Amino acid sequence: MTRVGVNGYGTIGKRVADAVAAQPDMVLRGVAKRSPNHEADSAVQRGYALYAADSDRLGEFEHAGLPLAGTLPDLLDSVDVIVDCCPAGVGARNRERYASHDVRAVFQGGEAANVADASFTARTSFETARDADTVRVVSCNTTGLARLLAPLDEAYGVEKARVTLVRRGGDPAQTDRGPINDIVPDPATVPSHHGPDVRTVLPEVDIDTAALKAPVTAMHTHSVNVSLGAAPTADEVRELLARESRLFLIPEVAGIDGAGKLKEYALDCGRPRGDLWENCLWAESISVSGTDLYLFQNVHQEADVVPENIDAIRAMTTDIPVDESVTRTNEALGVGL
Amino acid sequence: MTRVGVNGYGTIGKRVADAVAAQPDMVLRGVAKRSPNHEADSAVQRGYALYAADSDRLGEFEHAGLPLAGTLPDLLDSVDVIVDCCPAGVGARNRERYASHDVRAVFQGGEAANVADASFTARTSFETARDADTVRVVSCNTTGLARLLAPLDEAYGVEKARVTLVRRGGDPAQTDRGPINDIVPDPATVPSHHGPDVRTVLPEVDIDTAALKAPVTAMHTHSVNVSLGAAPTADEVRELLARESRLFLIPEVAGIDGAGKLKEYALDCGRPRGDLWENCLWAESISVSGTDLYLFQNVHQEADVVPENIDAIRAMTTDIPVDESVTRTNEALGVGL
Amino acid sequence: MTRVGVNGYGTIGKRVADAVAAQPDMVLRGVAKRSPNHEADSAVQRGYALYAADSDRLGEFEHAGLPLAGTLPDLLDSVDVIVDCCPAGVGARNRERYASHDVRAVFQGGEAANVADASFTARTSFETARDADTVRVVSCNTTGLARLLAPLDEAYGVEKARVTLVRRGGDPAQTDRGPINDIVPDPATVPSHHGPDVRTVLPEVDIDTAALKAPVTAMHTHSVNVSLGAAPTADEVRELLARESRLFLIPEVAGIDGAGKLKEYALDCGRPRGDLWENCLWAESISVSGTDLYLFQNVHQEADVVPENIDAIRAMTTDIPVDESVTRTNEALGVGL
Amino acid sequence: MTRVGVNGYGTIGKRVADAVAAQPDMVLRGVAKRSPNHEADSAVQRGYALYAADSDRLGEFEHAGLPLAGTLPDLLDSVDVIVDCCPAGVGARNRERYASHDVRAVFQGGEAANVADASFTARTSFETARDADTVRVVSCNTTGLARLLAPLDEAYGVEKARVTLVRRGGDPAQTDRGPINDIVPDPATVPSHHGPDVRTVLPEVDIDTAALKAPVTAMHTHSVNVSLGAAPTADEVRELLARESRLFLIPEVAGIDGAGKLKEYALDCGRPRGDLWENCLWAESISVSGTDLYLFQNVHQEADVVPENIDAIRAMTTDIPVDESVTRTNEALGVGL
């Protein structure tokens, strides 16, 4: 049993905690949090041991009636792996602390690549993470792109990928994020940093990305073009991608036209939080003209990195092969639509 | 065991089906649907017997690989109560059909009040529904207002209620609904029809409503003013309302500032579909100046009528008292935050 | 000729500058700005003398190729009145500076009431501003409420006004403002500060306000209830309000259903920037039940305070009577739809 | 003087009417409209002769107090060219009528290409329109793409263009259009019809387009990739594009980050209706990697086709060369930022 802690219990942290708790070969020793808000409350309701991330805010937790199991150092003393889910940049500041407690650490995609020994998705980098003390699970967009490009590259060769990312302005609970009634080039320079981030896990792939920010909260949308090294039919591509366990091909008959219906479908299927751990590709959008592949995919920014975090833990702490880890993760979570 | 069927398996229908299936004293005999889309598919996945609403579309279901248990008349022959969750106005056209099969029927708030013998919320109209063959559960906004006004009227007397409803433009999955970047008076005439609808369940209450439509999908927001017959303190009102099982007073410390965080909280609590069956009132918004009470509440349009449908079924088919029915419904669903 | 300068050339400042430039009895001596962006550029294009607000940023203007007429002190030396249109709170910090140059100052509604000798709308407070060295034009929402309540109070007496303000989340060019897909109680406490602000210009009026923030940029929407001291017919109220030069009653036949069509109408009428200097009231929304008046009005946050700034200047610097000032302002701008 | 009429006085029609009225060599004989709403009212206010499109609705105009100059046939009898700006598809139904009155006709991009003898943008198809009795000005998106691709193709050769169109959900006044909080693949199939439409004016260009629909009203956003036949520097491309009179390169120093600030800038410059007749390209987004060009551009759907309509009229009715026509149109309107 790998003993795991989560530091930072927000959008990603709470999902990683649930996912760890669902694994047969892992045990969640607790979660650390800074502020005693409704999320801290729900951690307690779920029966997770709650640790204060800052020792000087113990009083606030007490005041809010939230029982603490200790502070972050206590949690670090009791785990093999800590998953850092703090806001972007905070992970880098925590790194020394984890090392000094001699625990392995998984960081998130908001950190720079050099925060860790290796960048990670299960599909592309499982073996690279084997000997690592620290691993960075790449961002939601990068994860979504890597999962798509890896099988294409293996099957046909990717000459060049060109992707427009229409990013959600904020997560559903973030009321301080815009824009309203605007599509904002962000960054205004092209290509964006997302392409280089993909190359941290798929170093050989040539990819240019352009990013926009839109007044939506549910998912990112990718408009994808890939110049392939071969000229498969659209059906062949569909079959290839349908074989990937973390790609969901939205069937045309389903009548699913956007993120709203996708999340509705996830909730109809009983998914906790309506999470879509899979890339969601519109099957009818997949088309090939010559060697040029086109498609639309949606990525649930809150969820797609969650199974990757689980696999990262296994890669670092066990010698379970990648396929078995992915299968275990998928089964424990219910990945696959 | 009351045998129940659901006709119309959309936003409301699927939730009512789940809620019926969760009751210890009811059995869901099946759901009827018109089109074999992803919702039909998820009904099958949940193990619900699926009936075709139209006998001339059987081929479409077969084509989609969706196994049918029969057509609507078959379902009607096997139930004591049918819950009609068809689009607004379709229920009225179905009424004769239900009567001819001699089944009791529950209609939704999109129908005119005269579709049924009685309009219903558990808090206001349980006994009225006792002898009824047909009952109409009032709309999401009306349910939310009745739940709030009933205890206020009992405790202090409601001299006059004035409510501005900022309504969601469409449900999350409805991509064809606007407005974008606009707040639309809808109807432009004041008072709106919502006030009279409240009087179908609280006939004695004097209420004027004004309605707007906004570019949001998650919840309705009510800005409420009530001129009371007494001058309680805000704390007394808070205590009064906190005692109601289907009112949730959002504590100030929770840091919940809008519908996004409310739904997040519901999902964090493990609620299926993130459903908020309770009115959600901002505790800090509750204020009294003289005899004038003010507050903000949010209503989850997809969910608040669901427990009411369950209680309506019990009122029509059993002699269980209102308190016991409400308690059973609440416990089976998990109402109460 | 009153010599006027504008300090702070943003949303409000540029409109005030245009309005001053349009008055036959005023001369715009220049505008002061902090950053040499596209707004500074358009000031130069309009032929306005441009002053640097900060003497340490002269180089930036030079670098951007924007010719400067001097710095703020130079502008202050050449005017009778400075209109401060800096971001909320900055005006208070500028006050001493204006006093030391012995110029009269007009502040905006983002400042606290005590920034100036008097708070102002032309309809309510023209005479109060006569002897003032400093005047604060109240905010867009307060201006809109005062214009509406003043004639109602005079004609019938206002027993109590209760208003829900559905505020725009940000101005059209503000991409960093939210919310997305949410209606946020802001402030969550009721009543909001808008009521007390109305009383700075209508001290005798009893008003409670509740404020929400919505994902729109074009206008604020007010849902208004007024308990009157009399029981006029809706038509009588319509006639009363139609006589006010800064209230526009949207005729039912116009087919104008929201802010989008209102702005379209303003642009169709050739209004610069599509500005609506008038409150826009839906004529068909005006209704009376007993002594309770209801109506919806929209307020163009960027524009309604602009004619008030002009009248404030005349009140402070001339002995022109209020009616003549308002008529002059209206004619020079084209107020009246 | 070319005598021009406009049939259909909506978003496009009113702009074309204003543009015709502004030309020294054209005279606007009148506009025809179906319904006597606020737009008809503003046509009268502008002094345009108003004609009823339907002879059976004369009473409605009279009732609304709108003076009519006659009906559509009267207008057709008095013009050389009619510009049809009716809703998509209505133009095709009007075609015979125009022919029977022996007037030349300009149609809009909502019609199928075969509605007219030639499809048109001034940059690509001026000579083609010379002998045509009927011309179709291509849609806003197609116009924006053709203006960009034509100079690139001339200078470097376009091997392949790949464009993602993030389209506005509705125009600012259209409250019945969605989506809310969703980015919808529309059409879900790739490539979309926009590519083939570009080839009606640039037959030789190889272009694939993918289209999304977003909850915004102000502009369309294009994420553009072009594989060129040469490898210019980004600066060379900037210089090339800056020479085109209907392309506006947004300078980086302007601080313009999206459609909101673009429209603000247009209004600051005194543009009527805030119209942006030019493609708006973010200068800093223009980048070249190898022979791959990337950039973002925004297209003001309500405005970019307006100067094209004017040039189409000149191409059909005069022998003025293209450059002179474009210059005249630009000067009369004020095109060029």
Ligand SMILES: NC(=O)c1ccc[n+]([C@@H]2O[C@H](COP(=O)([O-])OP(=O)(O)OC[C@H]3O[C@@H](n4cnc5c(N)ncnc54)[C@H](O)[C@@H]3O)[C@@H](O)[C@H]2O)c1
């Ligand atoms: N939200 C997304 O869409 C998304 C997707 C993929 C990756 N990520 C990455 O995941 C990481 C976390 O993002 P998130 O969206 O979950 O953020 P979040 O703001 O939702 O959650 C961060 C949590 O960390 C807590 N926290 C803040 N400072 C802390 C500290 N010093 N110690 C302990 N806890 C602290 C906060 O209270 C909060 O609970 C970031 O690197 C982000 O870039 C986010």
Ligand SMILES: NC(=O)c1ccc[n+]([C@@H]2O[C@H](COP(=O)([O-])OP(=O)(O)OC[C@H]3O[C@@H](n4cnc5c(N)ncnc54)[C@H](O)[C@@H]3O)[C@@H](O)[C@H]2O)c1
């Ligand atoms: N969505 C809400 O916010 C909400 C809230 C409260 C009450 N209501 C009311 O509930 C009722 C249902 O609304 P909804 O939002 O669930 O609608 P919906 O459109 O989501 O679902 C309606 C379902 O009925 C099916 N249907 C259509 N015609 C049918 C027929 N003839 N026979 C059988 N099935 C048919 C549709 O396929 C769909 O599955 C309406 O009266 C509505 O006013 C809706």
Ligand SMILES: NC(=O)c1ccc[n+]([C@@H]2O[C@H](COP(=O)([O-])OP(=O)(O)OC[C@H]3O[C@@H](n4cnc5c(N)ncnc54)[C@H](O)[C@@H]3O)[C@@H](O)[C@H]2O)c1
């Ligand atoms: N925008 C509205 O809806 C609105 C409506 C009514 C009243 N107001 C009030 O008007 C005032 C101005 O608001 P706004 O919306 O025009 O703001 P804004 O941000 O659009 O413009 C402010 C301008 O002031 C400049 N500036 C900043 N600091 C400065 C300084 N120290 N000296 C000189 N210039 C400086 C900025 O560069 C900018 O050009 C505020 O008090 C605000 O509350 C705003």
Ligand SMILES: NC(=O)c1ccc[n+]([C@@H]2O[C@H](COP(=O)([O-])OP(=O)(O)OC[C@H]3O[C@@H](n4cnc5c(N)ncnc54)[C@H](O)[C@@H]3O)[C@@H](O)[C@H]2O)c1
């Ligand atoms: N709005 C855009 O973004 C845009 C951009 C480029 C091209 N177009 C195209 O321009 C055309 C007009 O579109 P629009 O957006 O201006 O439409 P619109 O709906 O704004 O205006 C159409 C006008 O035509 C009138 N009308 C309707 N039926 C008529 C009839 N039978 N006879 C005369 N008038 C009639 C309507 O009353 C309305 O005033 C369409 O082909 C459209 O595809 C629109």
